[in-house]
Amino acid sequence: MPELPEVETVRRSVEAAVVGSTVVRVEATGWRTVRRTSKRAVEVGLLGETFVAARRRGKYLLFDLANGNSVMVHLRMSGRLLLTDPTAPREPHTHVVIGLSSPSGSETDLRFVDPRTFGEVVVFNPDDDLVPEISRLGLDPLVDEFTFQQFRSALGRRKRGLKATLLDQSVVAGIGNIYVDEILHRTRLRHDRKVDALSLAQLRLLHANTVEVIREAVEAGGSTLSDTQYVDALGREGIFQTAHRVYDREGQRCLTCGRGIIRRVVAAGRSTHFCPVCQR
DNA sequence: AAACAAACCTGTGCGC
């Protein structure tokens, strides 16, 4: 579900409540969510600690603790991070509850809810190799270092399809199935075009549109699809779905050229939407 | 090297 724009929106929605607050209660109830370590490791690792930063890399949320450890939270397909009153009833599939006390003394719960249990919560020492995937991530499109030169060298010159390449988190961090389709549509390129067949101008456009689409989506608070699964930590929905030009628009007329009918195929193992007329 | 398929799970929406 959540791609970079949704994860960034969640990060922003928890930051003020989390940073500076101290953990006064922890309950890891779901085993699958803490499978990388254990319930005990998460509870012991958090209790009494103070959060000092709420960061994000690609789709990974990283919370730094005052003792030098960090907390990695990945939402995968169905995870949600919610800020609630500690007395509020727990939603079904609540797997981790972190009771926070702010400097002013007010108490809030940070809860991890995840029906499909693909998501994870890991408390780790950054010197250890417990979360190696973080170090393998490519550049995040929102950082200053995401320059055209960096982007171009990360793509390499390959015979690989564009969609598979952009979905590869070691090439660019944070792009998922919705945004890759929107980025490729804006660039008027098909998902199956090969990276090594693109002109310099097309590469430049692809880089610029990657940044543009992701920025606009963050601005819109992400995309909440019809199932309304995705909301930020305060329960607010995103509105970028109203700006989708191809995703979930199979059979509808192309909003860009007004001539094509949006098609859906499977590419790179994922449901793929594109306009057969204006994407080449 | 790249393209697929399957695996991990639950919920939902569709056709009958």
Place this chain on the structure above:
DNA sequence: TGCGCACAGGTTTGTT
């Protein structure tokens, strides 16, 4: 109204 099936935003692993 109810049932069964297909499918879903991510990532890893193994096979062609």
